[in-house]
Amino acid sequence: MDMLAQWLLVGAAVGIGWALGRWGQGSVEKRGASSRMQVPVGIQFTFENYSDEAIDKYVEALEVERATLPMHLSIASHFRSKGEVNRAILIHQHLLASPRLDTASRERATFELARDYMSAGLFDRAEALLKQLEKSPDWGKESLQLLLEIYQDEKEWGEAKQAALKLDYRRDPITQKRLAHYCCEQADLLLQQGNIVDARRILREALGYDRSCVRVTFTVAQIHMNNGDYASALGVLHRVEDQDVRFLPEVIGPVVECYRKLGQEEKLQQYLGGLLERAHYSRLLIAYADSLRLTQGDRVALSFMADQLGRHISVRGLDYFLQLQILSSPPEERIRLEAIRRLTQKLLETRHPYLCENCGYSGSLLLWLCPSCKSWETIKPVQGIEGH
Ligand SMILES: [Zn+2]
Structure with missing residues:
Protein backbone atom coordinates (compact mmCIF):
# COMPACT_ATOMS: atom_id res chain seq x y z
CA MET A 1 0.00 0.00 0.00
CA TRP A 139 -7.44 19.95 36.16
CA GLY A 140 -6.35 21.33 39.55
CA LYS A 141 -7.19 18.27 41.65
CA GLU A 142 -5.72 15.75 39.20
CA SER A 143 -2.60 17.89 38.78
CA LEU A 144 -2.07 17.99 42.55
CA GLN A 145 -2.52 14.20 42.74
CA LEU A 146 0.19 13.73 40.09
CA LEU A 147 2.44 16.24 41.88
CA LEU A 148 2.02 14.13 45.03
CA GLU A 149 3.16 11.04 43.11
CA ILE A 150 6.26 12.90 41.87
CA TYR A 151 7.19 14.29 45.31
CA GLN A 152 6.65 10.89 46.94
CA ASP A 153 8.88 9.14 44.42
CA GLU A 154 11.52 11.85 44.86
CA LYS A 155 11.15 11.73 48.67
CA GLU A 156 10.52 15.51 48.74
CA TRP A 157 8.30 15.33 51.82
CA GLY A 158 7.94 19.07 52.44
CA GLU A 159 6.76 19.66 48.86
CA ALA A 160 4.46 16.62 49.10
CA LYS A 161 2.90 18.05 52.23
CA GLN A 162 2.32 21.46 50.61
CA ALA A 163 0.64 19.81 47.60
CA ALA A 164 -1.56 17.60 49.83
CA LEU A 165 -2.64 20.62 51.89
CA LYS A 166 -3.95 22.26 48.71
CA LEU A 167 -6.32 19.31 48.23
CA ASP A 168 -9.58 19.10 50.17
CA TYR A 169 -7.82 16.96 52.80
CA ARG A 170 -10.29 17.61 55.64
CA ARG A 171 -12.88 15.50 53.82
CA ASP A 172 -10.48 12.87 52.54
CA PRO A 173 -9.12 10.26 55.03
CA ILE A 174 -6.62 8.94 52.45
CA THR A 175 -4.99 12.36 52.06
CA GLN A 176 -5.05 12.84 55.86
CA LYS A 177 -3.14 9.55 56.22
CA ARG A 178 -0.69 10.64 53.53
CA LEU A 179 -0.09 13.94 55.33
CA ALA A 180 0.58 12.13 58.62
CA HIS A 181 3.15 9.88 56.95
CA TYR A 182 4.85 12.78 55.16
CA CYS A 183 5.29 14.29 58.64
CA CYS A 184 6.65 10.94 59.93
CA GLU A 185 9.17 10.84 57.07
CA GLN A 186 10.30 14.36 57.99
CA ALA A 187 10.50 13.37 61.66
CA ASP A 188 12.64 10.31 60.81
CA LEU A 189 15.12 12.55 58.97
CA LEU A 190 15.24 14.99 61.89
CA LEU A 191 15.82 12.13 64.36
CA GLN A 192 18.71 10.89 62.23
CA GLN A 193 20.21 14.39 62.63
CA GLY A 194 19.60 14.26 66.40
CA ASN A 195 16.98 17.06 66.25
CA ILE A 196 14.47 15.58 68.71
CA VAL A 197 12.65 18.85 69.48
CA ASP A 198 11.64 19.52 65.86
CA ALA A 199 10.92 15.82 65.28
CA ARG A 200 8.43 15.80 68.17
CA ARG A 201 6.82 19.02 66.90
CA ILE A 202 6.25 17.43 63.47
CA LEU A 203 4.93 14.22 65.03
CA ARG A 204 2.35 16.29 66.90
CA GLU A 205 1.44 17.89 63.58
CA ALA A 206 1.02 14.38 62.10
CA LEU A 207 -1.52 13.47 64.79
CA GLY A 208 -3.41 16.64 63.85
CA TYR A 209 -3.97 15.11 60.40
CA ASP A 210 -4.59 11.53 61.52
CA ARG A 211 -5.04 10.61 65.18
CA SER A 212 -5.06 6.90 64.34
CA CYS A 213 -1.56 6.96 62.78
CA VAL A 214 0.23 4.11 64.60
CA ARG A 215 3.54 5.10 63.04
CA VAL A 216 3.51 8.28 65.14
CA THR A 217 2.91 6.14 68.23
CA PHE A 218 5.82 3.82 67.43
CA THR A 219 8.17 6.74 66.72
CA VAL A 220 7.24 8.70 69.88
CA ALA A 221 7.56 5.53 71.99
CA GLN A 222 11.01 4.88 70.50
CA ILE A 223 12.09 8.45 71.40
CA HIS A 224 11.03 7.84 75.04
CA MET A 225 12.80 4.46 75.11
CA ASN A 226 15.99 6.00 73.71
CA ASN A 227 15.82 8.52 76.59
CA GLY A 228 15.32 5.70 79.11
CA ASP A 229 11.80 6.96 79.89
CA TYR A 230 10.05 3.57 79.76
CA ALA A 231 6.97 4.67 81.72
CA SER A 232 6.18 7.37 79.12
CA ALA A 233 6.90 4.89 76.30
CA LEU A 234 4.36 2.48 77.79
CA GLY A 235 1.77 5.23 78.09
CA VAL A 236 2.17 5.87 74.36
CA LEU A 237 2.33 2.23 73.23
CA HIS A 238 -0.95 1.41 74.99
CA ARG A 239 -2.70 3.68 72.44
CA VAL A 240 -2.11 1.25 69.57
CA GLU A 241 -4.87 -1.13 70.66
CA ASP A 242 -7.38 1.72 70.18
CA GLN A 243 -5.73 3.14 67.05
CA ASP A 244 -5.56 -0.09 65.04
CA VAL A 245 -5.66 -3.45 66.83
CA ARG A 246 -4.12 -5.17 63.76
CA PHE A 247 -0.78 -3.57 64.63
CA LEU A 248 -0.75 -5.11 68.13
CA PRO A 249 1.85 -7.77 67.21
CA GLU A 250 4.32 -4.94 66.48
CA VAL A 251 3.78 -3.47 69.96
CA ILE A 252 4.43 -6.62 71.97
CA GLY A 253 8.24 -6.47 71.71
CA PRO A 254 8.65 -2.86 72.93
CA VAL A 255 5.92 -3.27 75.59
CA VAL A 256 7.69 -6.32 77.07
CA GLU A 257 11.01 -4.44 77.02
CA CYS A 258 9.52 -1.39 78.81
CA TYR A 259 7.80 -3.39 81.59
CA ARG A 260 10.95 -5.43 82.21
CA LYS A 261 13.18 -2.32 82.29
CA LEU A 262 10.81 -0.99 84.95
CA GLY A 263 10.95 -4.34 86.80
CA GLN A 264 7.17 -4.79 86.50
CA GLU A 265 6.76 -8.43 85.39
CA GLU A 266 3.45 -8.80 87.19
CA LYS A 267 1.97 -5.74 85.51
CA LEU A 268 3.25 -7.01 82.16
CA GLN A 269 1.45 -10.30 82.71
CA GLN A 270 -1.77 -8.49 83.65
CA TYR A 271 -1.53 -6.31 80.54
CA LEU A 272 -0.85 -9.24 78.21
CA GLY A 273 -3.63 -11.27 79.87
CA GLY A 274 -6.04 -8.38 79.20
CA LEU A 275 -5.02 -8.29 75.53
CA LEU A 276 -5.47 -12.06 75.23
CA GLU A 277 -9.15 -11.61 75.99
CA ARG A 278 -9.40 -9.49 72.81
CA ALA A 279 -6.86 -11.03 70.41
CA HIS A 280 -4.89 -14.26 69.95
CA TYR A 281 -1.80 -13.29 68.01
CA SER A 282 0.96 -15.87 68.36
CA ARG A 283 3.42 -13.16 69.46
CA LEU A 284 1.02 -12.27 72.26
CA LEU A 285 0.64 -15.92 73.34
CA ILE A 286 4.42 -16.38 73.30
CA ALA A 287 5.05 -13.19 75.31
CA TYR A 288 2.50 -14.31 77.93
CA ALA A 289 3.96 -17.83 78.06
CA ASP A 290 7.45 -16.35 78.42
CA SER A 291 6.28 -14.29 81.35
CA LEU A 292 4.71 -17.42 82.93
CA ARG A 293 8.08 -19.21 82.54
CA LEU A 294 9.80 -16.43 84.45
CA THR A 295 7.27 -16.28 87.27
CA GLN A 296 5.91 -19.86 87.48
CA GLY A 297 8.30 -22.09 85.53
CA ASP A 298 8.40 -24.11 82.28
CA ARG A 299 5.63 -26.58 83.16
CA VAL A 300 3.01 -23.85 83.60
CA ALA A 301 4.13 -22.15 80.37
CA LEU A 302 3.96 -25.48 78.47
CA SER A 303 0.52 -26.25 79.79
CA PHE A 304 -0.68 -22.76 78.82
CA MET A 305 0.70 -23.08 75.27
CA ALA A 306 -0.75 -26.60 74.81
CA ASP A 307 -4.17 -25.29 75.84
CA GLN A 308 -3.96 -22.20 73.59
CA LEU A 309 -2.65 -24.07 70.53
CA GLY A 310 -5.61 -26.42 70.79
CA ARG A 311 -7.82 -23.39 70.11
CA HIS A 312 -5.56 -21.00 68.12
CA ILE A 313 -2.99 -22.98 66.13
CA SER A 314 -0.16 -21.07 64.40
CA VAL A 315 3.26 -21.99 63.02
CA ARG A 316 5.01 -19.48 65.27
CA GLY A 317 3.13 -20.71 68.36
CA LEU A 318 3.87 -24.34 67.52
CA ASP A 319 7.56 -23.53 67.02
CA TYR A 320 7.70 -21.91 70.47
CA PHE A 321 5.84 -24.86 72.02
CA LEU A 322 8.36 -27.30 70.49
CA GLN A 323 11.21 -25.17 71.81
CA LEU A 324 9.81 -25.43 75.36
CA GLN A 325 9.10 -29.14 74.94
CA ILE A 326 12.67 -29.83 73.74
CA LEU A 327 14.14 -28.10 76.81
CA SER A 328 12.21 -30.35 79.20
CA SER A 329 12.46 -33.66 77.28
CA PRO A 330 14.88 -36.61 77.64
CA PRO A 331 17.58 -36.92 74.89
CA GLU A 332 15.84 -39.58 72.70
CA GLU A 333 12.57 -37.57 72.68
CA ARG A 334 14.52 -34.39 72.00
CA ILE A 335 15.88 -35.74 68.67
CA ARG A 336 12.36 -36.39 67.36
CA LEU A 337 11.09 -32.97 68.46
CA GLU A 338 14.09 -31.20 66.94
CA ALA A 339 13.33 -32.83 63.57
CA ILE A 340 9.77 -31.43 63.71
CA ARG A 341 11.05 -28.04 64.79
CA ARG A 342 13.33 -27.84 61.74
CA LEU A 343 10.12 -27.89 59.70
CA THR A 344 8.44 -25.06 61.67
CA GLN A 345 11.65 -23.03 61.45
CA LYS A 346 11.76 -23.53 57.67
CA LEU A 347 8.12 -22.43 57.39
CA LEU A 348 8.84 -19.29 59.42
CA GLU A 349 11.83 -18.45 57.18
CA THR A 350 9.93 -18.79 53.90
CA ARG A 351 6.60 -17.12 54.70
CA HIS A 352 5.74 -13.45 54.09
CA PRO A 353 4.26 -12.19 57.35
CA TYR A 354 3.13 -8.76 56.06
CA LEU A 355 0.34 -8.21 53.54
CA CYS A 356 -1.06 -5.11 51.81
CA GLU A 357 -4.82 -5.10 52.39
CA ASN A 358 -5.23 -2.85 49.35
CA CYS A 359 -3.38 -4.75 46.59
CA GLY A 360 -2.25 -8.07 48.09
CA TYR A 361 1.49 -7.31 48.03
CA SER A 362 3.29 -9.46 50.60
CA GLY A 363 6.74 -9.14 52.12
CA SER A 364 8.94 -9.91 55.08
CA LEU A 365 9.12 -6.31 56.38
CA LEU A 366 6.57 -3.84 57.72
CA LEU A 367 6.69 -1.01 55.15
CA TRP A 368 4.57 2.11 55.67
CA LEU A 369 4.35 2.83 51.91
CA CYS A 370 3.28 -0.14 49.79
CA PRO A 371 5.86 -0.46 46.97
CA SER A 372 3.20 -1.95 44.71
CA CYS A 373 0.05 0.22 45.04
CA LYS A 374 1.74 3.27 46.69
CA SER A 375 -0.81 3.36 49.51
CA TRP A 376 0.18 4.41 53.02
CA GLU A 377 -0.26 2.14 56.07
CA THR A 378 -2.09 -0.58 54.15
CA ILE A 379 0.59 -3.23 54.81
CA LYS A 380 -0.40 -5.04 58.01
CA PRO A 381 0.81 -8.05 60.00
CA VAL A 382 -0.80 -11.26 58.72
CA GLN A 383 -3.09 -13.04 61.16
CA GLY A 384 -3.96 -16.73 61.43
CA ILE A 385 -1.90 -19.94 61.08
CA GLU A 386 0.98 -18.33 59.17
CA GLY A 387 0.71 -14.97 60.88
CA HIS A 388 1.89 -13.18 63.97
ZN1 LIG B 1 -0.44 -2.32 48.13
Whole structure:
Protein backbone atom coordinates (compact mmCIF):
# COMPACT_ATOMS: atom_id res chain seq x y z
CA MET A 1 0.00 0.00 0.00
CA ASP A 2 1.51 3.39 -0.98
CA MET A 3 1.80 6.26 1.50
CA LEU A 4 -1.10 8.31 0.07
CA ALA A 5 -3.45 5.34 0.29
CA GLN A 6 -2.32 4.65 3.87
CA TRP A 7 -2.72 8.33 4.76
CA LEU A 8 -6.32 8.34 3.50
CA LEU A 9 -7.13 5.10 5.25
CA VAL A 10 -5.68 6.37 8.51
CA GLY A 11 -8.03 9.36 8.23
CA ALA A 12 -10.97 7.02 7.71
CA ALA A 13 -9.79 4.76 10.53
CA VAL A 14 -9.45 7.63 12.99
CA GLY A 15 -12.89 8.88 11.97
CA ILE A 16 -14.42 5.47 12.60
CA GLY A 17 -12.52 5.03 15.84
CA TRP A 18 -13.46 8.48 17.05
CA ALA A 19 -17.10 7.83 16.21
CA LEU A 20 -16.92 4.58 18.17
CA GLY A 21 -15.36 6.49 21.07
CA ARG A 22 -18.10 9.12 20.96
CA TRP A 23 -20.75 6.41 20.80
CA GLY A 24 -19.76 5.26 24.27
CA GLN A 25 -19.03 8.77 25.53
CA GLY A 26 -22.16 9.05 27.71
CA SER A 27 -20.90 6.47 30.17
CA VAL A 28 -17.21 7.42 29.82
CA GLU A 29 -17.64 11.07 30.77
CA LYS A 30 -19.20 10.14 34.10
CA ARG A 31 -15.89 8.64 35.20
CA GLY A 32 -14.11 11.99 35.35
CA ALA A 33 -11.48 13.89 33.43
CA SER A 34 -8.76 11.21 33.40
CA SER A 35 -11.10 8.63 31.96
CA ARG A 36 -11.94 10.99 29.10
CA MET A 37 -8.30 10.73 28.04
CA GLN A 38 -8.47 6.98 27.42
CA VAL A 39 -8.10 5.87 23.81
CA PRO A 40 -11.44 4.58 22.54
CA VAL A 41 -11.32 0.85 21.85
CA GLY A 42 -12.28 1.53 18.23
CA ILE A 43 -9.27 3.78 17.69
CA GLN A 44 -6.85 1.32 19.31
CA PHE A 45 -8.11 -1.39 16.98
CA THR A 46 -8.02 0.67 13.81
CA PHE A 47 -4.49 2.05 14.52
CA GLU A 48 -2.94 -1.40 14.60
CA ASN A 49 -3.28 -1.77 10.82
CA TYR A 50 -1.28 1.30 9.76
CA SER A 51 2.38 2.21 9.83
CA ASP A 52 3.57 4.71 12.42
CA GLU A 53 4.87 6.89 9.59
CA ALA A 54 1.40 7.10 8.05
CA ILE A 55 -0.09 8.05 11.44
CA ASP A 56 2.61 10.71 11.95
CA LYS A 57 1.85 12.27 8.57
CA TYR A 58 -1.86 12.21 9.34
CA VAL A 59 -1.32 14.01 12.65
CA GLU A 60 0.87 16.66 10.99
CA ALA A 61 -1.78 17.31 8.37
CA LEU A 62 -4.70 17.40 10.84
CA GLU A 63 -5.55 21.00 11.71
CA VAL A 64 -5.44 21.99 15.35
CA GLU A 65 -8.81 23.29 16.47
CA ARG A 66 -11.36 22.50 19.16
CA ALA A 67 -13.20 19.99 16.94
CA THR A 68 -10.08 17.95 16.10
CA LEU A 69 -8.58 18.10 19.62
CA PRO A 70 -10.04 14.75 20.76
CA MET A 71 -8.47 13.06 17.72
CA HIS A 72 -5.02 14.52 18.47
CA LEU A 73 -5.32 13.53 22.12
CA SER A 74 -6.51 10.03 21.30
CA ILE A 75 -3.66 9.41 18.87
CA ALA A 76 -1.12 10.71 21.42
CA SER A 77 -2.64 8.58 24.16
CA HIS A 78 -2.39 5.57 21.85
CA PHE A 79 1.34 6.17 21.38
CA ARG A 80 1.90 6.64 25.12
CA SER A 81 0.09 3.41 25.93
CA LYS A 82 2.39 1.63 23.45
CA GLY A 83 5.43 3.07 25.25
CA GLU A 84 6.22 5.50 22.40
CA VAL A 85 6.25 8.51 24.71
CA ASN A 86 8.38 10.70 22.42
CA ARG A 87 5.66 10.61 19.77
CA ALA A 88 2.98 11.49 22.34
CA ILE A 89 5.16 14.40 23.54
CA LEU A 90 5.54 15.73 19.96
CA ILE A 91 1.79 15.63 19.38
CA HIS A 92 1.02 17.46 22.63
CA GLN A 93 3.75 20.02 22.00
CA HIS A 94 2.37 20.50 18.47
CA LEU A 95 -1.06 21.18 20.00
CA LEU A 96 0.27 23.67 22.53
CA ALA A 97 2.19 25.54 19.83
CA SER A 98 -1.07 26.32 18.05
CA PRO A 99 -2.49 29.81 18.72
CA ARG A 100 -6.01 28.54 17.93
CA LEU A 101 -6.53 26.50 21.10
CA ASP A 102 -8.85 27.96 23.72
CA THR A 103 -7.92 27.93 27.43
CA ALA A 104 -9.84 24.74 28.27
CA SER A 105 -8.24 22.79 25.40
CA ARG A 106 -4.80 24.20 26.23
CA GLU A 107 -5.12 23.02 29.85
CA ARG A 108 -6.17 19.58 28.71
CA ALA A 109 -3.17 19.29 26.37
CA THR A 110 -0.85 20.61 29.10
CA PHE A 111 -2.07 17.96 31.54
CA GLU A 112 -1.52 15.20 28.97
CA LEU A 113 1.98 16.52 28.17
CA ALA A 114 2.77 16.38 31.91
CA ARG A 115 1.67 12.73 31.94
CA ASP A 116 3.96 12.08 28.97
CA TYR A 117 6.90 13.61 30.85
CA MET A 118 6.10 11.46 33.90
CA SER A 119 6.04 8.35 31.70
CA ALA A 120 9.42 9.38 30.28
CA GLY A 121 10.86 9.98 33.77
CA LEU A 122 11.22 13.74 33.10
CA PHE A 123 9.80 14.71 36.49
CA ASP A 124 11.11 18.30 36.57
CA ARG A 125 9.29 19.13 33.34
CA ALA A 126 6.12 17.35 34.49
CA GLU A 127 6.25 19.24 37.80
CA ALA A 128 6.55 22.62 36.05
CA LEU A 129 3.48 21.93 33.88
CA LEU A 130 1.39 20.53 36.72
CA LYS A 131 2.11 23.57 38.87
CA GLN A 132 0.66 25.73 36.07
CA LEU A 133 -2.58 23.75 36.38
CA GLU A 134 -2.84 23.73 40.18
CA LYS A 135 -5.59 26.34 40.24
CA SER A 136 -7.48 25.08 37.19
CA PRO A 137 -11.13 24.23 38.06
CA ASP A 138 -10.97 21.26 35.64
CA TRP A 139 -7.44 19.95 36.16
CA GLY A 140 -6.35 21.33 39.55
CA LYS A 141 -7.19 18.27 41.65
CA GLU A 142 -5.72 15.75 39.20
CA SER A 143 -2.60 17.89 38.78
CA LEU A 144 -2.07 17.99 42.55
CA GLN A 145 -2.52 14.20 42.74
CA LEU A 146 0.19 13.73 40.09
CA LEU A 147 2.44 16.24 41.88
CA LEU A 148 2.02 14.13 45.03
CA GLU A 149 3.16 11.04 43.11
CA ILE A 150 6.26 12.90 41.87
CA TYR A 151 7.19 14.29 45.31
CA GLN A 152 6.65 10.89 46.94
CA ASP A 153 8.88 9.14 44.42
CA GLU A 154 11.52 11.85 44.86
CA LYS A 155 11.15 11.73 48.67
CA GLU A 156 10.52 15.51 48.74
CA TRP A 157 8.30 15.33 51.82
CA GLY A 158 7.94 19.07 52.44
CA GLU A 159 6.76 19.66 48.86
CA ALA A 160 4.46 16.62 49.10
CA LYS A 161 2.90 18.05 52.23
CA GLN A 162 2.32 21.46 50.61
CA ALA A 163 0.64 19.81 47.60
CA ALA A 164 -1.56 17.60 49.83
CA LEU A 165 -2.64 20.62 51.89
CA LYS A 166 -3.95 22.26 48.71
CA LEU A 167 -6.32 19.31 48.23
CA ASP A 168 -9.58 19.10 50.17
CA TYR A 169 -7.82 16.96 52.80
CA ARG A 170 -10.29 17.61 55.64
CA ARG A 171 -12.88 15.50 53.82
CA ASP A 172 -10.48 12.87 52.54
CA PRO A 173 -9.12 10.26 55.03
CA ILE A 174 -6.62 8.94 52.45
CA THR A 175 -4.99 12.36 52.06
CA GLN A 176 -5.05 12.84 55.86
CA LYS A 177 -3.14 9.55 56.22
CA ARG A 178 -0.69 10.64 53.53
CA LEU A 179 -0.09 13.94 55.33
CA ALA A 180 0.58 12.13 58.62
CA HIS A 181 3.15 9.88 56.95
CA TYR A 182 4.85 12.78 55.16
CA CYS A 183 5.29 14.29 58.64
CA CYS A 184 6.65 10.94 59.93
CA GLU A 185 9.17 10.84 57.07
CA GLN A 186 10.30 14.36 57.99
CA ALA A 187 10.50 13.37 61.66
CA ASP A 188 12.64 10.31 60.81
CA LEU A 189 15.12 12.55 58.97
CA LEU A 190 15.24 14.99 61.89
CA LEU A 191 15.82 12.13 64.36
CA GLN A 192 18.71 10.89 62.23
CA GLN A 193 20.21 14.39 62.63
CA GLY A 194 19.60 14.26 66.40
CA ASN A 195 16.98 17.06 66.25
CA ILE A 196 14.47 15.58 68.71
CA VAL A 197 12.65 18.85 69.48
CA ASP A 198 11.64 19.52 65.86
CA ALA A 199 10.92 15.82 65.28
CA ARG A 200 8.43 15.80 68.17
CA ARG A 201 6.82 19.02 66.90
CA ILE A 202 6.25 17.43 63.47
CA LEU A 203 4.93 14.22 65.03
CA ARG A 204 2.35 16.29 66.90
CA GLU A 205 1.44 17.89 63.58
CA ALA A 206 1.02 14.38 62.10
CA LEU A 207 -1.52 13.47 64.79
CA GLY A 208 -3.41 16.64 63.85
CA TYR A 209 -3.97 15.11 60.40
CA ASP A 210 -4.59 11.53 61.52
CA ARG A 211 -5.04 10.61 65.18
CA SER A 212 -5.06 6.90 64.34
CA CYS A 213 -1.56 6.96 62.78
CA VAL A 214 0.23 4.11 64.60
CA ARG A 215 3.54 5.10 63.04
CA VAL A 216 3.51 8.28 65.14
CA THR A 217 2.91 6.14 68.23
CA PHE A 218 5.82 3.82 67.43
CA THR A 219 8.17 6.74 66.72
CA VAL A 220 7.24 8.70 69.88
CA ALA A 221 7.56 5.53 71.99
CA GLN A 222 11.01 4.88 70.50
CA ILE A 223 12.09 8.45 71.40
CA HIS A 224 11.03 7.84 75.04
CA MET A 225 12.80 4.46 75.11
CA ASN A 226 15.99 6.00 73.71
CA ASN A 227 15.82 8.52 76.59
CA GLY A 228 15.32 5.70 79.11
CA ASP A 229 11.80 6.96 79.89
CA TYR A 230 10.05 3.57 79.76
CA ALA A 231 6.97 4.67 81.72
CA SER A 232 6.18 7.37 79.12
CA ALA A 233 6.90 4.89 76.30
CA LEU A 234 4.36 2.48 77.79
CA GLY A 235 1.77 5.23 78.09
CA VAL A 236 2.17 5.87 74.36
CA LEU A 237 2.33 2.23 73.23
CA HIS A 238 -0.95 1.41 74.99
CA ARG A 239 -2.70 3.68 72.44
CA VAL A 240 -2.11 1.25 69.57
CA GLU A 241 -4.87 -1.13 70.66
CA ASP A 242 -7.38 1.72 70.18
CA GLN A 243 -5.73 3.14 67.05
CA ASP A 244 -5.56 -0.09 65.04
CA VAL A 245 -5.66 -3.45 66.83
CA ARG A 246 -4.12 -5.17 63.76
CA PHE A 247 -0.78 -3.57 64.63
CA LEU A 248 -0.75 -5.11 68.13
CA PRO A 249 1.85 -7.77 67.21
CA GLU A 250 4.32 -4.94 66.48
CA VAL A 251 3.78 -3.47 69.96
CA ILE A 252 4.43 -6.62 71.97
CA GLY A 253 8.24 -6.47 71.71
CA PRO A 254 8.65 -2.86 72.93
CA VAL A 255 5.92 -3.27 75.59
CA VAL A 256 7.69 -6.32 77.07
CA GLU A 257 11.01 -4.44 77.02
CA CYS A 258 9.52 -1.39 78.81
CA TYR A 259 7.80 -3.39 81.59
CA ARG A 260 10.95 -5.43 82.21
CA LYS A 261 13.18 -2.32 82.29
CA LEU A 262 10.81 -0.99 84.95
CA GLY A 263 10.95 -4.34 86.80
CA GLN A 264 7.17 -4.79 86.50
CA GLU A 265 6.76 -8.43 85.39
CA GLU A 266 3.45 -8.80 87.19
CA LYS A 267 1.97 -5.74 85.51
CA LEU A 268 3.25 -7.01 82.16
CA GLN A 269 1.45 -10.30 82.71
CA GLN A 270 -1.77 -8.49 83.65
CA TYR A 271 -1.53 -6.31 80.54
CA LEU A 272 -0.85 -9.24 78.21
CA GLY A 273 -3.63 -11.27 79.87
CA GLY A 274 -6.04 -8.38 79.20
CA LEU A 275 -5.02 -8.29 75.53
CA LEU A 276 -5.47 -12.06 75.23
CA GLU A 277 -9.15 -11.61 75.99
CA ARG A 278 -9.40 -9.49 72.81
CA ALA A 279 -6.86 -11.03 70.41
CA HIS A 280 -4.89 -14.26 69.95
CA TYR A 281 -1.80 -13.29 68.01
CA SER A 282 0.96 -15.87 68.36
CA ARG A 283 3.42 -13.16 69.46
CA LEU A 284 1.02 -12.27 72.26
CA LEU A 285 0.64 -15.92 73.34
CA ILE A 286 4.42 -16.38 73.30
CA ALA A 287 5.05 -13.19 75.31
CA TYR A 288 2.50 -14.31 77.93
CA ALA A 289 3.96 -17.83 78.06
CA ASP A 290 7.45 -16.35 78.42
CA SER A 291 6.28 -14.29 81.35
CA LEU A 292 4.71 -17.42 82.93
CA ARG A 293 8.08 -19.21 82.54
CA LEU A 294 9.80 -16.43 84.45
CA THR A 295 7.27 -16.28 87.27
CA GLN A 296 5.91 -19.86 87.48
CA GLY A 297 8.30 -22.09 85.53
CA ASP A 298 8.40 -24.11 82.28
CA ARG A 299 5.63 -26.58 83.16
CA VAL A 300 3.01 -23.85 83.60
CA ALA A 301 4.13 -22.15 80.37
CA LEU A 302 3.96 -25.48 78.47
CA SER A 303 0.52 -26.25 79.79
CA PHE A 304 -0.68 -22.76 78.82
CA MET A 305 0.70 -23.08 75.27
CA ALA A 306 -0.75 -26.60 74.81
CA ASP A 307 -4.17 -25.29 75.84
CA GLN A 308 -3.96 -22.20 73.59
CA LEU A 309 -2.65 -24.07 70.53
CA GLY A 310 -5.61 -26.42 70.79
CA ARG A 311 -7.82 -23.39 70.11
CA HIS A 312 -5.56 -21.00 68.12
CA ILE A 313 -2.99 -22.98 66.13
CA SER A 314 -0.16 -21.07 64.40
CA VAL A 315 3.26 -21.99 63.02
CA ARG A 316 5.01 -19.48 65.27
CA GLY A 317 3.13 -20.71 68.36
CA LEU A 318 3.87 -24.34 67.52
CA ASP A 319 7.56 -23.53 67.02
CA TYR A 320 7.70 -21.91 70.47
CA PHE A 321 5.84 -24.86 72.02
CA LEU A 322 8.36 -27.30 70.49
CA GLN A 323 11.21 -25.17 71.81
CA LEU A 324 9.81 -25.43 75.36
CA GLN A 325 9.10 -29.14 74.94
CA ILE A 326 12.67 -29.83 73.74
CA LEU A 327 14.14 -28.10 76.81
CA SER A 328 12.21 -30.35 79.20
CA SER A 329 12.46 -33.66 77.28
CA PRO A 330 14.88 -36.61 77.64
CA PRO A 331 17.58 -36.92 74.89
CA GLU A 332 15.84 -39.58 72.70
CA GLU A 333 12.57 -37.57 72.68
CA ARG A 334 14.52 -34.39 72.00
CA ILE A 335 15.88 -35.74 68.67
CA ARG A 336 12.36 -36.39 67.36
CA LEU A 337 11.09 -32.97 68.46
CA GLU A 338 14.09 -31.20 66.94
CA ALA A 339 13.33 -32.83 63.57
CA ILE A 340 9.77 -31.43 63.71
CA ARG A 341 11.05 -28.04 64.79
CA ARG A 342 13.33 -27.84 61.74
CA LEU A 343 10.12 -27.89 59.70
CA THR A 344 8.44 -25.06 61.67
CA GLN A 345 11.65 -23.03 61.45
CA LYS A 346 11.76 -23.53 57.67
CA LEU A 347 8.12 -22.43 57.39
CA LEU A 348 8.84 -19.29 59.42
CA GLU A 349 11.83 -18.45 57.18
CA THR A 350 9.93 -18.79 53.90
CA ARG A 351 6.60 -17.12 54.70
CA HIS A 352 5.74 -13.45 54.09
CA PRO A 353 4.26 -12.19 57.35
CA TYR A 354 3.13 -8.76 56.06
CA LEU A 355 0.34 -8.21 53.54
CA CYS A 356 -1.06 -5.11 51.81
CA GLU A 357 -4.82 -5.10 52.39
CA ASN A 358 -5.23 -2.85 49.35
CA CYS A 359 -3.38 -4.75 46.59
CA GLY A 360 -2.25 -8.07 48.09
CA TYR A 361 1.49 -7.31 48.03
CA SER A 362 3.29 -9.46 50.60
CA GLY A 363 6.74 -9.14 52.12
CA SER A 364 8.94 -9.91 55.08
CA LEU A 365 9.12 -6.31 56.38
CA LEU A 366 6.57 -3.84 57.72
CA LEU A 367 6.69 -1.01 55.15
CA TRP A 368 4.57 2.11 55.67
CA LEU A 369 4.35 2.83 51.91
CA CYS A 370 3.28 -0.14 49.79
CA PRO A 371 5.86 -0.46 46.97
CA SER A 372 3.20 -1.95 44.71
CA CYS A 373 0.05 0.22 45.04
CA LYS A 374 1.74 3.27 46.69
CA SER A 375 -0.81 3.36 49.51
CA TRP A 376 0.18 4.41 53.02
CA GLU A 377 -0.26 2.14 56.07
CA THR A 378 -2.09 -0.58 54.15
CA ILE A 379 0.59 -3.23 54.81
CA LYS A 380 -0.40 -5.04 58.01
CA PRO A 381 0.81 -8.05 60.00
CA VAL A 382 -0.80 -11.26 58.72
CA GLN A 383 -3.09 -13.04 61.16
CA GLY A 384 -3.96 -16.73 61.43
CA ILE A 385 -1.90 -19.94 61.08
CA GLU A 386 0.98 -18.33 59.17
CA GLY A 387 0.71 -14.97 60.88
CA HIS A 388 1.89 -13.18 63.97
ZN1 LIG B 1 -0.44 -2.32 48.13
